Amino acid sequence: MKITLERKNTEYLLEAKGVSGNTVMIDHSGMETVQGVSPMELLLMGVGSCSAIDIIHILKKQRQEITSYKVVVEGERYLLDDSMPFKSMHVKVILEGEIDAQKAQKAADLSFEKYCSVSKSFDKCVEITYEVELKTV
Structure with missing residues (x-):
């Protein structure tokens, strides 16, 4: 099993991608604007x-x-x-x-x-x- 993470902004927003190609957005919960799950x-x-x-x-x-x-x-x-x-x-x-x-x-x-x-x-x-x-x- 393998996933990849790619940073999507200048802060903490990450896009996680599984082998299926589906993605999940992950972010730092302490940010003013949170764009993904922690x-x-x-x-x-x-x-x-x-x-x-x-x-x-x-x-x-x-x-x-x-x-x-x-x-x-x-x-x-x-x-x-x-x-x-x-x-x-x-x-x-x-x-x-x-x-x-x-x-x-x-x-x-x-x-x-x-x-x-x-x-x-x-x-x-x-x-x-x-x-x-x-x-x-």
């Missing part, structure tokens, strides 16, 4: 999107009808020398549709405990908790 936000987005792909895939295989999928990821940071890494993350998965609650919970369990490479990358250093909220239609 690197720390990208980490939260990675956990949320990786688990989303897993959960949607598992539920589709079980013929569950997802009409809406939303994820909220919150991270708690702490001061470590001169940096502020994540101490913990909490992921709230909000599903709507014709979905069996037990199947939704099992899909989340499988994602966070077995499949999600992003959250598994944090196993030794960040506590990741999750919950599933199922809204009926």
Whole structure:
């Protein structure tokens, strides 16, 4: 896996590009005008999107009808020398549709405990908790 970063202005704005050619704008969150997401936000987005792909895939295989999928990821940071890494993350998965609650919970369990490479990358250093909220239609 490989990405490239290219500076796009005279400050901190960077364009990240993956092998697919798709791009993400990254910026310093302390700037007056922020034109991209921060690197720390990208980490939260990675956990949320990786688990989303897993959960949607598992539920589709079980013929569950997802009409809406939303994820909220919150991270708690702490001061470590001169940096502020994540101490913990909490992921709230909000599903709507014709979905069996037990199947939704099992899909989340499988994602966070077995499949999600992003959250598994944090196993030794960040506590990741999750919950599933199922809204009926």
